[in-house]
Amino acid sequence: MTRQINVDDILKLVEFELTQQYLPQDDISEAIQRLHKFQTYWYSEILNKGKAPKIEEVVHALFNANQTMLMLIQTISSKFEATQLELTRLKQFIANKILGEQYEDGKLDLSSISYIKDYLDSVSFNLANINTSYNLSIQMQRSNIPIIGTLLNRIRAAFHQLVYFYMDRYVSNQNSLNEAYKKLIQDLVYLNSEYIKQLQILTLKLEELTKEIRKENS
Amino acid sequence: MHGEELTFSVIVNTLDRANSLRILLKSLEFQTYSNFEVIVVVGPTKDHTLEILMEYADRVTIVHCPNDNISLSRNLGLKAAKGDIVAYIDDDAIPSNNWLLNLKKVFSKNKFVCATGGVVFSVYPWFSLIQHKLGLITSSAKQFDVRKNLLDGLPLETPDCFWTMRMMGTNMAYRRKVLTDIGGFDEFFKWGYEDAEIALRLSASGLLIRPVDGACVYHVPASSRNRKVFTSTGRWWLYTRTFVYFCVRYSLLFKLPIRRIIIRMRDYLLARFRFYLDSYVKKQISTAKLLNYVFQEITSTALSLYKAIKGCTLYHYNVDHVNSKEISKDYANSREIRKFITNESKTQSIIDPISGYQPSVQLSEPTLRIALLSHHYPPKQYDGIGRSTNMLAKGLFELGHQVHVLTHGEQPTVKFYDGAYVHYVPYQLNRYNKLIIMPSLYHLLNYSHYLYEYILKLISNDDIQILDSPLWLFDGFIAAVSKILPVVVRPVTSQVQLSEIINQKDKEKLLIGEIEKRFLNIADFVVANSKATRDAIANIYNFSKSDIDVVYYGIEPVEQTEIRPPSYSVLPEKFTVLYVGRLEKRKGIQDLFAAIPLVLKQIPNVQFVIAGADNSINDGFKNETGMDYPSYFAKHYPECLSHVRFLGEVPEEKLNALYQSCDLFVAPSLYESFGLIYLEAMNFAKPVIGCRAGGVPEVVNDGVTGRLVDPSSPRQLAEAIVTLLRSPRLLYEYGMAGRQRLLDYFTHIHMARGFERIYRLVLSQTKANDTQS
Numbered sequence: 001m002t003r004q005i006n007v008d009d010i011l012k013l014v015e016f017e018l019t020q021q022y023l024p025q026d027d028i029s030e031a032i033q034r035l036h037k038f039q040t041y042w043y044s045e046i047l048n049k050g051k052a053p054k055i056e057e058v059v060h061a062l063f064n065a066n067q068t069m070l071m072l073i074q075t076i077s078s079k080f081e082a083t084q085l086e087l088t089r090l091k092q093f094i095a096n097k098i099l100g101e102q103y104e105d106g107k108l109d110l111s112s113i114s115y116i117k118d119y120l121d122s123v124s125f126n127l128a129n130i131n132t133s134y135n136l137s138i139q140m141q142r143s144n145i146p147i148i149g150t151l152l153n154r155i156r157a158a159f160h161q162l163v164y165f166y167m168d169r170y171v172s173n174q175n176s177l178n179e180a181y182k183k184l185i186q187d188l189v190y191l192n193s194e195y196i197k198q199l200q201i202l203t204l205k206l207e208e209l210t211k212e213i214r215k216e217n218s
Numbered sequence: 219m220h221g222e223e224l225t226f227s228v229i230v231n232t233l234d235r236a237n238s239l240r241i242l243l244k245s246l247e248f249q250t251y252s253n254f255e256v257i258v259v260v261g262p263t264k265d266h267t268l269e270i271l272m273e274y275a276d277r278v279t280i281v282h283c284p285n286d287n288i289s290l291s292r293n294l295g296l297k298a299a300k301g302d303i304v305a306y307i308d309d310d311a312i313p314s315n316n317w318l319l320n321l322k323k324v325f326s327k328n329k330f331v332c333a334t335g336g337v338v339f340s341v342y343p344w345f346s347l348i349q350h351k352l353g354l355i356t357s358s359a360k361q362f363d364v365r366k367n368l369l370d371g372l373p374l375e376t377p378d379c380f381w382t383m384r385m386m387g388t389n390m391a392y393r394r395k396v397l398t399d400i401g402g403f404d405e406f407f408k409w410g411y412e413d414a415e416i417a418l419r420l421s422a423s424g425l426l427i428r429p430v431d432g433a434c435v436y437h438v439p440a441s442s443r444n445r446k447v448f449t450s451t452g453r454w455w456l457y458t459r460t461f462v463y464f465c466v467r468y469s470l471l472f473k474l475p476i477r478r479i480i481i482r483m484r485d486y487l488l489a490r491f492r493f494y495l496d497s498y499v500k501k502q503i504s505t506a507k508l509l510n511y512v513f514q515e516i517t518s519t520a521l522s523l524y525k526a527i528k529g530c531t532l533y534h535y536n537v538d539h540v541n542s543k544e545i546s547k548d549y550a551n552s553r554e555i556r557k558f559i560t561n562e563s564k565t566q567s568i569i570d571p572i573s574g575y576q577p578s579v580q581l582s583e584p585t586l587r588i589a590l591l592s593h594h595y596p597p598k599q600y601d602g603i604g605r606s607t608n609m610l611a612k613g614l615f616e617l618g619h620q621v622h623v624l625t626h627g628e629q630p631t632v633k634f635y636d637g638a639y640v641h642y643v644p645y646q647l648n649r650y651n652k653l654i655i656m657p658s659l660y661h662l663l664n665y666s667h668y669l670y671e672y673i674l675k676l677i678s679n680d681d682i683q684i685l686d687s688p689l690w691l692f693d694g695f696i697a698a699v700s701k702i703l704p705v706v707v708r709p710v711t712s713q714v715q716l717s718e719i720i721n722q723k724d725k726e727k728l729l730i731g732e733i734e735k736r737f738l739n740i741a742d743f744v745v746a747n748s749k750a751t752r753d754a755i756a757n758i759y760n761f762s763k764s765d766i767d768v769v770y771y772g773i774e775p776v777e778q779t780e781i782r783p784p785s786y787s788v789l790p791e792k793f794t795v796l797y798v799g800r801l802e803k804r805k806g807i808q809d810l811f812a813a814i815p816l817v818l819k820q821i822p823n824v825q826f827v828i829a830g831a832d833n834s835i836n837d838g839f840k841n842e843t844g845m846d847y848p849s850y851f852a853k854h855y856p857e858c859l860s861h862v863r864f865l866g867e868v869p870e871e872k873l874n875a876l877y878q879s880c881d882l883f884v885a886p887s888l889y890e891s892f893g894l895i896y897l898e899a900m901n902f903a904k905p906v907i908g909c910r911a912g913g914v915p916e917v918v919n920d921g922v923t924g925r926l927v928d929p930s931s932p933r934q935l936a937e938a939i940v941t942l943l944r945s946p947r948l949l950y951e952y953g954m955a956g957r958q959r960l961l962d963y964f965t966h967i968h969m970a971r972g973f974e975r976i977y978r979l980v981l982s983q984t985k986a987n988d989t990q991s
Contacts, residue, residue, distance in 0.1 A: 004725070005652075005653070005656075005729070006729070006732070007729065007732040007733055007735075007736055010653070010659075010663070010729070010733065011699070011736070013650055013652060013653070013663075014663070014667075014695075014696055014699050015699070017649050017650065017667055017696075018670075018696070018699070018700050199330075203330075
């Protein structure tokens with residue numbers, strides 16, 4: 001922004017940072033609510049006020065929203081990492097107790113872990129693949145003025161093309177990014193359900209093991 | 219699972235630390251989660267522990283432990299426990315108010331978690347550090363006690379290195395059934411490593427341990443039979459005994475190569491012997507003691523090695539063997555826990571965790587939990603706001619309230635100082651990058667934001683109800699914007715006023731002034747320190763005067779024996795005139811310089827003592843003149859140089875001596891929002907001279923406790939100094955009247971009472987608003 005920064009700008013920055021703040025907290029749903037609130041605020045700021053916003057402000061708002069979204073996904077992802085850690089710990093125990101020899105020989109079935117890794121790889125791949133093209137159709141009002149009308153239409157079309165050229169690039173990137181977010185979240189949700197399944201299987205194994213140990217002890 | 223039904227058994231293992239135990243029991247009254255019982259397991263005590271426990275006979279279960287063995291003591295507590303969760307805390311620790319609530323959340327949230335524990339802060343003023351946070355231990359006894367997060371500093375997973383998260387003994391909780399099923403604590407661990415061992419055993423059994431970055435406990439390490447705290451005296455070989463046993467047993471169990479076990483042991487023992495040798499060289503222990511220690515270390519190591527190699531299987535200990543005779547039959551037969559919290563608990567006054575002093579005030583309403591902000595705070599370098607915040611904290615403590623002060627520090631530690639838990643919050647410059655071109659604003663906003671994050675933690679840990687922030691540097695601005703809790707703002711001199719006084723009006727300063735205005739607007743209450751401040755703030759920021767309350771600041775009166783009023787009749791050989799304050803324009807230092815030659819012309823035997831840091835760089839004086847203030851004085855008044863001493867910044871103890879030894883106190887500030895500095899002199903019964911500016915006339919009663927002159931009038935100032943120095947009677951009368959005025963209106967208790975009233979008002983308003991919405 002070229003104009004002088006004022007206290008309202010600072011308050012907006014504070015609001016944005018406060019939105020970020022909620023992400024490291026335990027409650028992810030709270031973070032999503034804050035994100036939603038932030039988006040709503042910007043939506044009303046951009047569309048409902050009389051004064052037209054500057055393009056930089058719009059871009060900045062969208063950029064901030066994207067940042068928040070990424071932070072949110074990172075947080076969710078790191079939470080799954082912690083769950084994965086717990087799973088590994090359980091596996092280590094079971095490997096030591098039930099499949100000790102196999103584990104030492106490197107024969108333990110770790111396919112589920114590599115499966116998780118594949119998923120994370122595909123998530124990264126999705127992120128890298130966001131530059132898909134997207135075309136906007138030109139809807140231009142034509143001039144009916146004789147003689148210079150054609151010229152005016154050409155000039156107007158050229159201007160529209162110029163605007164759409166930049167808008168197209170931006171919108172298509174944003175769309176792809178949104179798609180990537182969606183895919184990421186879907187993947188993470190799927191990953192979570194996989195973790196839960198694994199946890200259930202491991203818990204059953206653990207119960208069996210506990211029974212065996214008790215039998216041995218008795 | 220909601221988890222509200224979870225019951226807790228808080229187990230305290232104690233031996234000969236009656237005073238610490240008393241403090242802990244008093245502190246447990248403040249737990250916000252009331253669904254808990256307290257079990258105190260007393261070792262073979264020789265002090266008055268049992269007398270203290272008699273006071274709690276109706277709500278504490280007392281169990282006797284025959285030996286000084288911590289594991290046995292913990293097992294006895296477990297045996298007596300009835301709660302779903304057993305939470306262990308040491309007798310020399312103070313739980314945060316939400317300690318049990320936070321532990322409960324962990325267990326309720328994840329049914330797989332069988333053990334948890336929180337952060338441990340050592341809060342001694344001279345020994346403040348994080349002792350434990352998200353700790354971790356390996357099967358070869360390598361410890362990682364403080365980690366940033368759960369995934370920080372994890373050792374490499376190999377089949378021969380088993381590791382687990384662990385908790386510190388003074389802050390750990392377990393599902394009772396799980397702990398009983400696994401057989402409780404291994405009683406070989408007489409002192410130390412029992413907390414790590416149980417964690418390793420639970421983890422090796424496939425159970426989940428999840429320490430948390432919260433649920434904190436404030437630790438005040440006390441001496442015991444095994445060690446004398448902060449010295450090298452102790453039965454350290456007991457620690458070696460448990461270390462060797464732990465290390466060898468679990469290293470063998472997880473098949474660590476023998477060579478690596480030997481290296482591990484060698485390193486540990488060498489470090490231990492080096493420690494003894496250092497103590498011997500420093501003459502902290504005698505030769506006989508050194509030899510005894512070495513002998514004990516060797517025999518302990520040998521015994522532990524034998525035990526560890528012999529018993530190298532997963533230990534299954536039966537908690538049922540513990541002697542339950544000591545538990546009263548009535549209690550043992552009942553299934554319900556005996557709740558510790560009573561109706562009176564809420565109105566108990568807070569206790570000093572170090573000295574055990576508890577103000578003898580009878581509260582009719584619940585104790586308040588307040589967070590005060592102050593960028594600078596004693597005992598480190600501090601300013602007027604730091605001093606007034608310190609006095610407020612002390613006053614509120616005397617009124618029985620719990621106070622947490624958040625101030626700037628290099629390391630994130632907590633110490634208990636002058637009646638308050640002082641939390642040191644470092645800078646984190648990772649936000650508001652857009653404002654980097656305005657460095658002051660950038661720093662202030664980042665710091666304010668980090669403070670806000672810290673306050674969130676404080677709310678989670680200590681259930682803080684209200685935040686009090688100075689307007690200056692707007693530390694509490696982000697917290698106020700976020701509306702996480704009610705905020706009271708204390709304005710002193712505003713940035714706009716200051717810019718006008720020192721004639722610095724750059725854009726950044728103006729923007730800071732704008733933020734101050736917003737801060738005042740969003741605050742729940744504004745409390746000025748004088749009517750002058752109230753009027754100035756109302757005028758500058760377009761406030762109604764009725765929206766700003768006034769509470770005069772105060773200081774702690776010194777003992778009557780410490781005051782030194784000037785002599786009633788005898789003139790001293792040499793007069794001492796004292797100035798205390800930063801050397802800067804606003805404090806009127808140039809006027810004092812100009813007055814000095816005028817005074818000396820009439821009374822040559824005067825010595826001027828000027829105490830305070832030079833601030834010529836920040837106030838622009840150095841830019842204008844190329845000199846700092848002492849150099850300026852030396853250049854312009856060389857004939858007076860022998861009569862003036864520049865002391866620079868002086869520590870508080872020395873400052874008190876300066877107040878005691880002076881005959882007259884002078885501070886010709888061009889503006890003071892209140893004038894705490896005059897109170898400091900009046901405290902020692904000294905007459906004062908100030909200017910008719912800001913809040914000074916509200917503190918200094920002209921012609922009664924001192925004299926007031928017009929600002930920027932060196933001639934008037936010199937006349938006032940001469941008049942007073944020529945009349946010992948006036949010096950005496952003004953001094954004594956000043957002291958009396960302080961006792962009548964300006965003590966820290968007066969100040970704290972004023973703020974207490976406002977905090978309660980704000981809380982009741984917030985409650986009413988919440989109910990309405």
